[in-house]
Amino acid sequence: MDTLIFGGLLAALVVLVGQRSRRVVLAAWWVLLLATIALMAQHITSGLGLGLNY
Numbered sequence: 697m698d699t700l701i702f703g704g705l706l707a708a709l710v711v712l713v714g715q716r717s718r719r720v721v722l723a724a725w726w727v728l729l730l731a732t733i734a735l736m737a738q739h740i741t742s743g744l745g746l747g748l749n750y
Contacts, residue, residue, distance in 0.1 A: 700735065704728035
């Protein structure tokens with residue numbers, strides 16, 4: 697999951713460096729923010745699997 701977030705950050709950086717329009721930059725940041733929130737919500741609500749099974 698972290699790889700997707702870092703990939704989104706890299707894509708947003710590429711958009712910024714390429715000096716795209718403000719609309720494209722804002723769209724990239726919103727998509728990244730929504731993806732991060734969705735992944736964190738799934739991560740927080742998932743089980744940790746800390747049981748000790750021998």
